[in-house]
Amino acid sequence: MSAHAPALTDDHAHDHGHHHKETFITKYIFSQDHKMISKQYLITGLIMGFIGIAMSLLFRMQLAWPGESFPVFEAVLGKWAPDGVMDADIYLALVTIHGTIMVFFVLTAGLSGTFSNLLIPLQIGARDMASGFLNMISYWLFFISSVVMVISLFVEAGPAAAGWTIYPPLSALPMAQPGSGMGMTLWLVSMTIFIASSLLGSLNYIVTVLNLRTKGMSMTRLPLTIWAFFVTAVIGVISFPVLLSAGLLLLMDRSFGTSFFLSDIFIQGEVLHYQGGSPVLYEHLFWFLGHPEVYIVILPAMGIVSEVMAVGARKPIFGYRAMIASILAIAFLSTIVWGHHMFISGMNPFLGSVFTFTTLLIAIPSGVKAFNWITTLWKGNLQLNAGMLFSIGMVSTFITGGLTGIILGDSTLDINVHDTYFVVAHFHLVMGISALYGLFAGVYHWFPKMFQGRMMNKNLGYVHFWITAVGSYGIFFPMHFVGMAGVPRRYYQNTAFPMFDELVDIQELMTVFALITAAAQLIFVYNFVRSIFYGKRGPQNPWNATTLEWTTPQKHIHGNWPGAIPEVHRWCYDYSKVDENGEYIIPGQDFVPQHIPLQEGEEDYEH
Amino acid sequence: MTALLTISVLVLVAIAIWQMTKIFELSQLHAKKSDRGEVATDEDNKNNGILMFAFLVFIYVLTIFSFWKYGKFILPEAASAHGDTYDTLLLWSFVVIFVTQTITQFLLHYFAYKYRGKEGKKALFYADNDRLEFIWTIIPVIVLAGLILWGLFTWTDIMDVNEEDDPLIVELYAQQYNWTARYGGEDNVLGGANVRMIDINRANVLGLDESDPNATDDVIVKELHLPVGRKVNFKMRAQDVLHSAYMPHFRAQMNCVPGMITEFSFTPTITTAEMRLKPEIIDKVARTNALRAERAAAGETENIDPWEFDFILLCNKICGRSHYNMQMKIIVETQEEYEAWIAEQQTFGQTMAMNE
Ligand code: HEM
Ligand SMILES: [Cu+2]
Ligand SMILES: [Cu+2]
Numbered sequence: 008m009s010a011h012a013p014a015l016t017d018d019h020a021h022d023h024g025h026h027h028k029e030t031f032i033t034k035y036i037f038s039q040d041h042k043m044i045s046k047q048y049l050i051t052g053l054i055m056g057f058i059g060i061a062m063s064l065l066f067r068m069q070l071a072w073p074g075e076s077f078p079v080f081e082a083v084l085g086k087w088a089p090d091g092v093m094d095a096d097i098y099l100a101l102v103t104i105h106g107t108i109m110v111f112f113v114l115t116a117g118l119s120g121t122f123s124n125l126l127i128p129l130q131i132g133a134r135d136m137a138s139g140f141l142n143m144i145s146y147w148l149f150f151i152s153s154v155v156m157v158i159s160l161f162v163e164a165g166p167a168a169a170g171w172t173i174y175p176p177l178s179a180l181p182m183a184q185p186g187s188g189m190g191m192t193l194w195l196v197s198m199t200i201f202i203a204s205s206l207l208g209s210l211n212y213i214v215t216v217l218n219l220r221t222k223g224m225s226m227t228r229l230p231l232t233i234w235a236f237f238v239t240a241v242i243g244v245i246s247f248p249v250l251l252s253a254g255l256l257l258l259m260d261r262s263f264g265t266s267f268f269l270s271d272i273f274i275q276g277e278v279l280h281y282q283g284g285s286p287v288l289y290e291h292l293f294w295f296l297g298h299p300e301v302y303i304v305i306l307p308a309m310g311i312v313s314e315v316m317a318v319g320a321r322k323p324i325f326g327y328r329a330m331i332a333s334i335l336a337i338a339f340l341s342t343i344v345w346g347h348h349m350f351i352s353g354m355n356p357f358l359g360s361v362f363t364f365t366t367l368l369i370a371i372p373s374g375v376k377a378f379n380w381i382t383t384l385w386k387g388n389l390q391l392n393a394g395m396l397f398s399i400g401m402v403s404t405f406i407t408g409g410l411t412g413i414i415l416g417d418s419t420l421d422i423n424v425h426d427t428y429f430v431v432a433h434f435h436l437v438m439g440i441s442a443l444y445g446l447f448a449g450v451y452h453w454f455p456k457m458f459q460g461r462m463m464n465k466n467l468g469y470v471h472f473w474i475t476a477v478g479s480y481g482i483f484f485p486m487h488f489v490g491m492a493g494v495p496r497r498y499y500q501n502t503a504f505p506m507f508d509e510l511v512d513i514q515e516l517m518t519v520f521a522l523i524t525a526a527a528q529l530i531f532v533y534n535f536v537r538s539i540f541y542g543k544r545g546p547q548n549p550w551n552a553t554t555l556e557w558t559t560p561q562k563h564i565h566g567n568w569p570g571a572i573p574e575v576h577r578w579c580y581d582y583s584k585v586d587e588n589g590e591y592i593i594p595g596q597d598f599v600p601q602h603i604p605l606q607e608g609e610e611d612y613e614h
Numbered sequence: 615m616t617a618l619l620t621i622s623v624l625v626l627v628a629i630a631i632w633q634m635t636k637i638f639e640l641s642q643l644h645a646k647k648s649d650r651g652e653v654a655t656d657e658d659n660k661n662n663g664i665l666m667f668a669f670l671v672f673i674y675v676l677t678i679f680s681f682w683k684y685g686k687f688i689l690p691e692a693a694s695a696h697g698d699t700y701d702t703l704l705l706w707s708f709v710v711i712f713v714t715q716t717i718t719q720f721l722l723h724y725f726a727y728k729y730r731g732k733e734g735k736k737a738l739f740y741a742d743n744d745r746l747e748f749i750w751t752i753i754p755v756i757v758l759a760g761l762i763l764w765g766l767f768t769w770t771d772i773m774d775v776n777e778e779d780d781p782l783i784v785e786l787y788a789q790q791y792n793w794t795a796r797y798g799g800e801d802n803v804l805g806g807a808n809v810r811m812i813d814i815n816r817a818n819v820l821g822l823d824e825s826d827p828n829a830t831d832d833v834i835v836k837e838l839h840l841p842v843g844r845k846v847n848f849k850m851r852a853q854d855v856l857h858s859a860y861m862p863h864f865r866a867q868m869n870c871v872p873g874m875i876t877e878f879s880f881t882p883t884i885t886t887a888e889m890r891l892k893p894e895i896i897d898k899v900a901r902t903n904a905l906r907a908e909r910a911a912a913g914e915t916e917n918i919d920p921w922e923f924d925f926i927l928l929c930n931k932i933c934g935r936s937h938y939n940m941q942m943k944i945i946v947e948t949q950e951e952y953e954a955w956i957a958e959q960q961t962f963g964q965t966m967a968m969n970e
Contacts, residue, residue, distance in 0.1 A: 074916075095935040095936065095938070096935045099932065099934075099935070099937075169932060170932045174856055174931075174932075176854065176855045176856065176872055177855040177856065177932065177933060177934065180854075180855070183790070183854060183855050183934055184934045184935060269872070269873070270872060270873030270874075271808060271809045271810070271853075271872055271873040272809065272853070272854055272872050272873075273789075273809035273810075273812050273821070273853045273854060274790075274853070274854040274855075276814065278809060278810050278812065283873075284873065285871075285873060285874065286856055286871055286872065286873070287871060287874070320729075320737060321731070321737040322737045322738065322739065322740060323739065323740070323741040324741075325740065325741065325742070325743075326741075326742055326743075326747050327741065327742070328742075329747050351858070351867050351868050351869055352869050352871070353868070353869050353871045353874060353876035356769065356770070356773035356774075359769060359773070360766050360769060360770065363762060363765060363766060363769065364762060364766070367758045367761065367762045368758075370754060370758055371751060371754050371755060371758065374750065374751075374754045375747065375750065375751055377718060378718075378747075378750045379747075380722075381718065381721050381722050381725065382740075382746070384722070384725035384726060384729060385725050385729065385738075385740070386729060386737060386738035386740065387725075387729045387731075387737045387738075388729065388731045388732070388735045388736065388737040389659065389663070389726060389729050389730050389731045390653075390654050390659065390731045391654050391658060391659045391662035391663060391666075391726075391730060391731065392653065392654045392658075395654075396662060399666065399722065399723075399726050402722055403669075403673075403719060403722055403723070406714075406715065406718050406719065406722070407673075407715060407719070410711040410714060410715055411711065413707055413710070413711060413758075413761065414704070414707055414708075414711070417703070417707065417761065417762075417765040418765065418766075418769045419700060419703060419765045419766075419768040419769040419772065420700070420703060420704055420707060420765065422700070422772070422865060422866065422867050423689075423700065423862060423865045423866075423867060425858075425867060425930070426858065426860075426930045426931060427930070462651065462652035462653075463652065464652060465652045465653070465654065465658065469658070469661075469662065473665060476669060477669075477672060480672070480673065480676055481676070484676055484677070484680060485680050485684060487680075488680060488684035488685070488687055488688065489687075491687070491688040491689065492687040492688060492689060493689050493860075493862035493928075495860065495928060495929075495930040497932040497937060497938075498937065498938035499935075499937070499938040500938055501938070502916070502917055503938060503939040503941065504926065504928070504941065505902055505906075505917070505921035506898070506902070506921075506923075506926070508902045508905050508906065508917070508921075509687060509898070509901050509902055509905060510687060511905075513684055513687075542652075543651050543652055545651050545652060545653065546651075549651070549652075549653055550653070580741065582737065582739070583736060583737040583738070583739050584739045585736075585739060597736070597737070
């Protein structure tokens with residue numbers, strides 16, 4: 008079922024190569040070239056990440072040294088930190104915006120947007136995305152939504168502060184908290200634009216993967232990166248519209264007095280007119296997106312890790328088909344587990360049982376993936392570049408974080424740990440840190456492809472990895488114990504309960520690790536920016552990879568390949584493949600690129 | 615303390631940067647020898663492979679350290695009937711998790727160390743093995759099936775709120791930022807209520823239906839007293855935004871949702887007085903009070919009074935600026951103590967009569 012690149016696209020490439028004069032604006036700003044758009048996504052995502060992580064440092068300092076006065080608080084938070092002491096409302100706002108930015112702006116747009124754009128056309132052998140124009144619109148909508156989100160930080164009454172899940176009635180009633188006024192409106196506007204951006208992007212990825220694969224590139228020859236991006240896009244298209252409807256209904260409850268999510272409310276001395284709505288309905292709608300969302304975040308990271316790990320191990324990824332099957336299984340199951348966020352929301356306990364069942368099922372394909380990665384390392388010839396280290400690190404944090412999911416997914420056990428720091432520890436490891444590692448692995452690995460052959464400094468990469476690896480465990484491992492002690496999340500300080508007094512030691516330890524780890528990210532920023540301009544140029548295929556992107560010239564051209572698009576003759580994991588005599592297929596070279604025809608007597612992996 | 619920590623952070627960061635520049639310089643030298651540019655050399659593979667092994671040790675040490683140092687912070691023995699089952703299930707789930715964690719992290723990092731790359735070494739082309747994949751699919755299936763079944767039976771048990779065994783009926787009423795409890799009174803039946811009937815001026819703060827005879831003997835209080843050994847059926851209400859009634863010592867939690875009544879039920883098994891005599895609680899109180907004394911000695915004015923253990927109800931669903939301080943004391947006592955206490959409380963009827 009391999010699709011053929013129509014002759015038309017070839018002509019198109021020649022056109023662009025020679026006739027059009029590109030201006031600064033069409034080349035760098037309103038570019039329709041997927042490679043440029045990918046860089047735009049990456050840089051916007053990194054800037055948002057900087058803001059999100061900086062926020063987490065502020066509230067981590069408040070948690071470790073509650074009520075303490077810090078000059079930085081006053082400097083950054085202004086009126087929200089009188090005399091340098093953080094205010095309780097702004098604490099919640101910081102947590103909310105931190106969560107929103109990290110999940111949506113950094114790890115959805117920044118990760119999936121960057122690498123889907125960069126790799127889909129390059130790895131399937133296409134001149135560009137199916138629609139360069141929609142692709143450009145998608146980026147600019149993302150940009151606008153980022154700007155709106157950042158603007159919301161500056162409104163008079165403060166930004167949204169109802170948690171990243173913005174459960175009504177808290178998020179619906181401006182009198183319930185200051186952040187539920189203008190700040191919440193902007194949050195909703197920003198997310199609406201974000202969803203539009205994400206849908207345009209996803210549709211484009213799906214169409215491109217289905218229609219523009221080069222000759223010979225059957226679905227079962229696709230690199231796992233593409234499978235992951237493809238399935239991610241499908242889940243996005245299925246679930247984001249549901250969040251949009253939740254957001255619109257919430258907007259109507261807020262602005263037009265409807266009662267979708269509200270009923271029987273008495274606040275600030277008066278009864279409100281709302282009747283018959285239910286906050287639980289909102290929770291269903293939110294988590295119908297919310298849970299698939301965590302897979303939207305982690306699947307691209309899994310794809311990247313699979314690819315980088317095979318290249319780094321000089322071995323095929325173990326169990327290629329099982330990997331695809333598990334991506335599909337995870338994608339399917341991810342749409343029917345949302346209720347595990349709602350075991351004690353007041354919904355019927357029988358539903359809780361069903362969701363426990365589906366949730367623990369999803370552990371199985373996740374486990375298969377972890378085992379397959381570990382086996383991929385076995386008897387490899389591991390080239391420990393920074394990208395490879397982050398890939399191994401990702402498997403480690405994914406396992407550590409994933410295992411505690413067994414506790415949280417069990418409705419019984421969730422009763423006592425729901426909404427405590429145990430949950431915060433769990434999702435940071437399994438989703439936050441793991442996906443960030445995937446992002447870093449991708450950046451180190453494909454930097455030469457993005458920046459015309461320049462490479463990032465490897466030693467700075469090593470330092471970045473090791474500090475981050477130690478620091479991440481240092482922050483989030485002890486955090487489980489805070490949760491097991493019963494500390495609820497979204498608490499401005501824990502001083503109101505003497506039973507939490509003795510936890511202040513752990514809090515300080517975690518904050519110190521957070522500060523160090525965040526500082527280590529500056530090494531990455533430095534390395535990234537410096538390498539863009541002064542990075543050493545490596546060979547065309549620096550990691551000796553088999554996939555098509557490394558057959559394009561280092562210098563970016565519109566249409567990707569100067570001549571015809573290469574044809575594909577084999578799957579993409581022919582690393583260290585040998586003939587009957589134990590010699591490499593291509594003498595002296597431990598890999599066979601996808602565009603090299605099968606040699607005499609050689610069998611393809613997929614028969 | 616703070617200053618010390620801040621300084622230590624700065625020092626650590628400084629050391630990190632200094633180390634970094636050193637590594638950087640060293641690497642420049644190496645880079646000249648073997649010209650692989652920014653691609654890992656055998657030397658890099660060796661160093662990072664060894665670090666991978668060291669990292670495995672780090673994970674193990676961090677785990678052991680955390681248990682040794684922080685293990686005692688974990689919630690004490692459950693004080694409710696279903697709490698024991700909960701704790702046993704939790705323990706076994708943790709056993710499964712720790713075994714898996716220890717083995718998989720070992721394999722991952724050990725392989726990363728053992729198979730670090732060397733020039734000229736050949737990796738094994740090993741793409742598939744159906745048997746192996748079957749094994750590691752089926753083992754989790756079996757283990758998880760066990761945990762799921764166990765969990766589901768327990769869950770169905772816990773969530774079955776029924777009227778058997780003459781339960782005490784208590785309403786937990788949540789509002790920004792405090793809790794109120796209401797008892798059914800003599801008849802153990804809660805009077806009808808809705809926020810639309812709230813009348814602050816007449817002190818009808820929970821919106822009870824004044825014409826409902828069941829409401830007259832209801833008792834409204836700000837401290838939750840429970841007789842030990844008697845099942846309690848809680849009915850939760852919220853008046854403004856979502857809250858969550860979290861009673862960690864009883865392994866109990868349920869959200870409070872405006873517009874609906876949610877339920878949870880448990881039987882307290884240990885009184886507050888008994889709990890205070892448990893060695894782990896005595897230790898915890900001693901540790902906490904030592905900290906408090908330290909603070910007092912340092913001239914601080916807040917959170918310095920000695921603490922005595924109490925069960926507590928916390929709000930565990932973000933509800934606004936004082937979410938972090940929305941609590942109510944829970945006192946579990948003997949039947950006699952409970953009866954003496956409830957007899958002293960004013961009924962709703964009496965309160966209303968006083969307001970006439
Ligand atoms: C330096 C790294 C980070 C630190 C120290 C950190 C710390 C925290 C802490 C302590 C909370 C809980 C605050 C509370 O409940 O009171 C939190 C919330 C959260 N974090 Fe992070 N975080 C970091 C990175 C990330 C990353 C990479 C993600 C990406 C998924 C992320 C996503 C979230 C989310 C979704 C929440 C929940 C927000 C909410 O409760 O509404 N964080 N973070
Ligand atoms: Cu979920
Ligand atoms: Cu509350």
